[in-house]
Amino acid sequence: MMGYYVIAGVIFLVSSYVSNKLKSKFKHYSNVHLQNGMSGAEIAQKMLDDNGIRDVKVISTKGQLTDHYNPRNKTVNLSEVVYSQRNAAAAAVAAHEVGHAVQHATAYSWLTMRSKIVPAVGIASKLSNLVIMVGLGLSFTGSLLGNTIFLIGIILFAVTTLFAFITLPVEYDASNRALAWLEDNRMVNQEEYNGAKDALKWAARTYLVAALGSLATLLYFISMFLGRRD
Numbered sequence: 001m002m003g004y005y006v007i008a009g010v011i012f013l014v015s016s017y018v019s020n021k022l023k024s025k026f027k028h029y030s031n032v033h034l035q036n037g038m039s040g041a042e043i044a045q046k047m048l049d050d051n052g053i054r055d056v057k058v059i060s061t062k063g064q065l066t067d068h069y070n071p072r073n074k075t076v077n078l079s080e081v082v083y084s085q086r087n088a089a090a091a092a093v094a095a096h097e098v099g100h101a102v103q104h105a106t107a108y109s110w111l112t113m114r115s116k117i118v119p120a121v122g123i124a125s126k127l128s129n130l131v132i133m134v135g136l137g138l139s140f141t142g143s144l145l146g147n148t149i150f151l152i153g154i155i156l157f158a159v160t161t162l163f164a165f166i167t168l169p170v171e172y173d174a175s176n177r178a179l180a181w182l183e184d185n186r187m188v189n190q191e192e193y194n195g196a197k198d199a200l201k202w203a204a205r206t207y208l209v210a211a212l213g214s215l216a217t218l219l220y221f222i223s224m225f226l227g228r229r230d
Helices: 002-029 040-050 080-084 088-105 109-139 144-184 190-229
Strands: 057-061 068-070 075-079
Touching: 002 088, 002 190, 040 057, 040 075, 040 080, 040 088, 040 144, 057 080, 068 088, 075 080, 075 088, 080 088, 088 109, 088 144, 088 190, 109 144, 144 190
Parallel strands: 057 075
Antiparallel strands: 068 075
């Protein structure tokens, strides 16, 4: 299991670096105030209007970096800071989340696929690690049942890894839609646009690191399983 702890340690360090960098970027671009004077909530509402989306509400939610689009009740949820502030960081986040609403309205294929597997991912994420540990524990005793349970755990973990990779095009596309709209509609000047683009780039990297980390862990478990079969 030493290899697992090494992989987990590397993933943790890289994730921490990217997360801290993201917070630093958003703090920096929170000081780049928009010349148009619009708040994140106003940016979000205008992007919805420009895309002809009338059935989605923009609401404020507590917390930091808690921004998200909820397809079930069709709400763009912006953290209190993003909702009320008038800076490049707020504009980037608000437009990104509306990007997901646009994906939903246009039946963007990757978002549709991700939504369909959410129930399976919910189950897999809760059970995979437990099933893997039980399988490993039993396999140490030489039990064939242990190897079978270990394999089931790996399959469950693979579902969460698949979800992480499906999430990547969804997030990158939402950012691309946001940046294109901000630029095409002249919502920001060049400095503000560059700040929004940089902030979203680091936000996307959190998803990339998570996906690669999940893949590395999955491949390690697979190698363990194959090694135990030999």
